[in-house]
Amino acid sequence: MKRVLMQRVGFVLLGLLALVVVLPILLVIGAIVARGAQAINWEFLTAMPRNGMKEGGILPALVGTLLLTLGTAVAAIPVGIGGAIYLSEYARDTWLTRAIRLAIINLAGIPSVVYGLFGLGLFVLFLQFGTSILAGSLTLAIMTMPIIISAAEEALRSVPTEFRTVSASLGGTRWQGVRNIVLPQALPGIITGVILGLLRAAGETAPILFTVAAFFLPRLPQSPLDQTMALPYHLYVISTQVPGMPADVQYGTALVLLALVLSLNLIASVIRSYFRRRREW
Amino acid sequence: MVTDPAPKIRIQDVTYAYDDAAALRNVTLDIPAHAITVLFGPAGGGKTTLLRLINRLNDLVEGTRMSGQILLDNEDIYAPGVSVTDLRRRVGMVFALPLPLPGSVRQNVLYGPRLAGLRDQGRADEILFRSLNQAALWEEVKDRLDDSASALSGGQQQRLCIARSLALEPEVLLLDEPTSGLDPISTAKVEHSLFELKKDYTIVIVPHSVQQAARVADHAAFFLMGELIEHQPEKKLFTAPQKKRTEDYVTGRFG
Numbered sequence: 001m002k003r004v005l006m007q008r009v010g011f012v013l014l015g016l017l018a019l020v021v022v023l024p025i026l027l028v029i030g031a032i033v034a035r036g037a038q039a040i041n042w043e044f045l046t047a048m049p050r051n052g053m054k055e056g057g058i059l060p061a062l063v064g065t066l067l068l069t070l071g072t073a074v075a076a077i078p079v080g081i082g083g084a085i086y087l088s089e090y091a092r093d094t095w096l097t098r099a100i101r102l103a104i105i106n107l108a109g110i111p112s113v114v115y116g117l118f119g120l121g122l123f124v125l126f127l128q129f130g131t132s133i134l135a136g137s138l139t140l141a142i143m144t145m146p147i148i149i150s151a152a153e154e155a156l157r158s159v160p161t162e163f164r165t166v167s168a169s170l171g172g173t174r175w176q177g178v179r180n181i182v183l184p185q186a187l188p189g190i191i192t193g194v195i196l197g198l199l200r201a202a203g204e205t206a207p208i209l210f211t212v213a214a215f216f217l218p219r220l221p222q223s224p225l226d227q228t229m230a231l232p233y234h235l236y237v238i239s240t241q242v243p244g245m246p247a248d249v250q251y252g253t254a255l256v257l258l259a260l261v262l263s264l265n266l267i268a269s270v271i272r273s274y275f276r277r278r279r280e281w
Numbered sequence: 282m283v284t285d286p287a288p289k290i291r292i293q294d295v296t297y298a299y300d301d302a303a304a305l306r307n308v309t310l311d312i313p314a315h316a317i318t319v320l321f322g323p324a325g326g327g328k329t330t331l332l333r334l335i336n337r338l339n340d341l342v343e344g345t346r347m348s349g350q351i352l353l354d355n356e357d358i359y360a361p362g363v364s365v366t367d368l369r370r371r372v373g374m375v376f377a378l379p380l381p382l383p384g385s386v387r388q389n390v391l392y393g394p395r396l397a398g399l400r401d402q403g404r405a406d407e408i409l410f411r412s413l414n415q416a417a418l419w420e421e422v423k424d425r426l427d428d429s430a431s432a433l434s435g436g437q438q439q440r441l442c443i444a445r446s447l448a449l450e451p452e453v454l455l456l457d458e459p460t461s462g463l464d465p466i467s468t469a470k471v472e473h474s475l476f477e478l479k480k481d482y483t484i485v486i487v488p489h490s491v492q493q494a495a496r497v498a499d500h501a502a503f504f505l506m507g508e509l510i511e512h513q514p515e516k517k518l519f520t521a522p523q524k525k526r527t528e529d530y531v532t533g534r535f536g
Contacts (some may be wrong), residue, residue: 109295162380169338170393181382
């Protein structure tokens with residue numbers, strides 16, 4: 001009897017602990033939805049900001065964030081996946097590859113504001129891209145790359161060695177084995193890593209602060225060398241830099257950013273489960 | 282000792298070691314064409330290692346050392362300039378665990394030929410039929426060629442793996458315990474197809490039991506802890522072994 005009671009108490013305690021984990025997320029989402037939903041309407045999503053950003057919409061910030069995420073993807077995905085294929089399939093275990101792996105792990109731990117300053121120094125000033133979508137995307141790409149590389153490398157390594165051996169035994173080169181067998185099997189893991197990396201890029205403020213983000217620029221960007229507004233920075237600006245900002249605009253902007261990030265996340269899990277059902281081992 | 286006038290494969294004084302452990306010591310062995318040669322003995326004897334050396338699959342393993350020579354049709358397969366992919370097309374391999382590649386039965390069989398540049402559809406159908414037929418699988422899968430290969434039974438999967446190797450029309454077929462995971466009926470089917478195949482191919486097999494060794498062998502080589510103890514035509518080795526250790530093993534005194 002006593003043991004059964006102990007077990008009940010244990011389950012209740014563990015359940016409560018799990019609740020503690022979930023509660024903050026629910027509260028954050030709940031508060032933002034409750035206070036931001038009334039600000040959301042067609043105009044809010046499709047109009048330029050007016051009257052010191054207190055009225056109108058957030059279109060340039062929304063478009064800016066989408067463009068920056070796209071630019072980050074274009075720059076980070078080929079390099080990240082290529083690097084992961086090299087590390088997992090080709091590189092032998094030498095001091096050099098160990099140094100590369102160590103560098104990747106350390107890159108993932110660098111504070112985002114440092115990436116921002118690095119991007120300012122390299123892309124904005126030295127390469128003279130100016131504060132531009134190009135410079136901002138590249139900065140975000142460098143920050144995203146370690147996430148993509150480590151996720152992709154892990155996904156590639158989780159494909160059993162025997163597939164590579166079988167492909168080789170049938171007269172396949174190493175690359176043919178990777179291209180035909182290993183890469184398709186690793187794809188769900190790689191896509192997950194890519195989307196997680198891009199999620200982080202989409203929500204970051206510090207790396208774009210000095211490299212691309214405009215305080216107030218009520219038009220859409222004309223070229224990759226143009227500045228743009230971006231959602232995370234816009235949210236920071238209207239929350240701290242503009243006196244008398246209506247709270248529902250602030251919460252509305254937060255809600256749009258949150259929805260953007262969560263929907264990317266949702267797409268990631270749909271893709272993952274789709275490929276996982278097709279996997280055959 | 283009876284030796285074929287022109288052995289298909291000559292293994293000459295091969296010594297091979299992983300990191301620090303020797304796997305093969307001074308092995309010299311001639312493998313005749315159009316016959317089944319069995320490499321048998323207790324686990325850890327170096328049989329699988331020797332198989333993997335014959336089509337250079339151990340090139341994929343890091344930190345190994347090899348001395349000696351392996352000749353295929355009197356040419357050193359480890360000589361510089363030898364194309365490893367061509368070699369593996371001439372020397373096929375079937376593994377202990379059947380591992381269909383992701384995809385259909387058809388895609389599995391045609392994987393090797395497609396990599397070798399096969400595009401012609403009629404030729405592909407020919408290869409598909411011939412390979413599956415030779416592996417005694419055609420009748421069972423002819424209506425499900427485009428079904429996923431992983432839906433086949435274990436025995437069918439192993440015969441599919443044999444068909445997959447045969448699709449390249451290799452000269453030599455290496456089999457590493459191909460029936461270790463199979464039931465007796467599937468085993469009999471695989472063994473039966475080996476008898477058919479030896480007319481056209483040189484077959485080297487690591488059997489999963491002494492009984493199987495005795496059943497399928499034309500020639501047999503007994504390995505113990507990295508050494509080749511004895512090599513004889515089948516009849517002699519299993520009825521009148523020359524070495525005490527061979528006799529002890531085939532009569533079941535150890536192993």
